[in-house]
Amino acid sequence: MYPMRGSDDEKLDALFRAFQSACPNPDPGANFMPGLWHKIEARQNFGFSLQRLSSAFVTAALALSIALGVYMSIPRSIPSAYSQSYIEALADASSLDTPQNVSPARLDLTDAGR
C-alpha cells in the first residue's frame, strides 16, 4: 500500500507498534458505570423538561387561537359614527345641493354662429 518503503518507514511502523504497547487498554474506574447512568438520566430529564415545555407552549398557542376565534366570531354593535361607508360619509358632508358646489351653468353663445 505504501510504496518506497525505507528505513524511516519501518521505524515509523515500529514506533506505532511501540505506542500500542505503551498505551494498553486501561481499566475503567469504579465510577464509570454510575457516572454513565447519571449522565443518561440527566439528559433524559432535560429531554423530558424540554418536551413538557414544548407541549405547554403548543397548548397555550392552541388555547390562544381558540380564544381569538371566539372573540372574532362574537357580533359586536358598531358605533353609528362608523356605520356609514366612506362614500356615504363624503356625500353627507358635502352634498351636491350645497351652494358652494352648485353654481349656475353658463352658456356663452356669442361665438356660436362663427
Next chain:
Amino acid sequence: MLVDFELIRRAQKGDGAAFNEIVLAYRKRILGTITRLIARPEDVEDVAQEVFLRLYFSLDQLRKEEVFEPWLYRLTVNAAYDYLRKQRRRQEFRMSDLSEQQVMMADAAAGGRVEHDEKYQKKIRESVDALLGAVSDADRILLMLKEVEGLSLKELEKVYKVNENALKVRLFRARQRVLKAFGAAVKREGAGVKPA
C-alpha cells in the same frame, strides 16, 4: 462481536440491563481506543462516557445489528474528534520541537530495544503525540485507527462510510506527512548528535 445480536435488540427496545451488558463488554476496548486517540489520560473516561451516552440515545437508529461494531467505532471517532476540536490542544507540534531524547526513544523503539517502564512508555506516547501534530485531527484519528488500532480498510470503510480508494489516498497522504516530519527530525538529530 463481543455481544450477541439479541442483546443489541433488547437494548434497542429500551432494556437498561441489556444496555448495561453492552457497555460492560465494550468499555475497556473503547477506553483503550480513546486513550490512544486523544492522549489525555485524565479525560479518557469522560470521552468514553460520552460515546456510550450517544450510543444509548441513538441505538434505535441502528438498522442492522451486524454493523454494530463499526458503528460504535464511528461514535468513538466522532466523540474523540469533538474532544480534540474542543480542546484545541494541538500546538502545531513539529519534530523540530522534539527533544533529542524523544527522537532517540523513537529510534530505540524501532530497534526493538523496548523497556517496559512507565517513563519510557510516557516518552513513546509523547513522541507519537508530537509526530501526529503534523496532520489534522481527522487524519490523526484515521491514521491511529489504521496503524495502531489495526483496523482493516474494509472496517474503516464501514466506520467512515467512504469508499476504499478515498481512504487509501487520505491515509497515504497523512502517513507521508508524518513520515516527512519523522525523517526530518531523525536527520536533524543525527547531524547534531554529540558523542557521549
